[in-house]
Amino acid sequence: MHALVHAADVQDRDGGVNVMTTLFGLFPFLMTLFADGGYQGEQFQSGLKKAIATVNVEIVKRSDQAKGFVVLPKRWVVEQTFAWLGRCRRLAKDWECRNAKAFAFLKLASIRFMLRKLCKPS
Known part of the structure; x- marks a missing residue:
């Protein structure tokens, strides 16, 4: 659906906000984002909520x-x-x-x- 390529010194969590902002801009009907444990930090959550207030983030964790x-x-x-x-x-x-x-x-x-x-x- 969408991809961005950034420099190797950018963490996935930090680059993820840019990817999700443009993805949900292209496809505004998407409501849920499934992510792994690396994205459960406060920085990613707050950056995503600031960009897209309506998205529901579900962290998929290993039991x-x-x-x-x-x-x-x-x-x-x-x-x-x-x-x-x-x-x-x-x-x-x-x-x-x-x-x-x-x-x-x-x-x-x-x-x-x-x-x-x-x-x-x-």
Whole structure:
């Protein structure tokens, strides 16, 4: 749906506010944001509420009783998408020295991924 590429010295939590602000600006009908535990800090929550007051943030956490690997609801979709994008050789490592170039290759990989999904005979 949306992506931003920023410098490596920007924390995900800090860059997440920019991503969510532009995402919810493009798709104002979205109401819920599912995020992992790294985004539960006060800085992210207050920055997001300041930008978008109507969004409901749900933090998906791992259970304390869980032993070993456990598939977390909603989070596996993101992890699976990252794995599919990581199969593209250009995205497997950070080769790009310009953010615009990295963003372009991310879009190309996403287009390739969606075309394969759409053209796959069922």
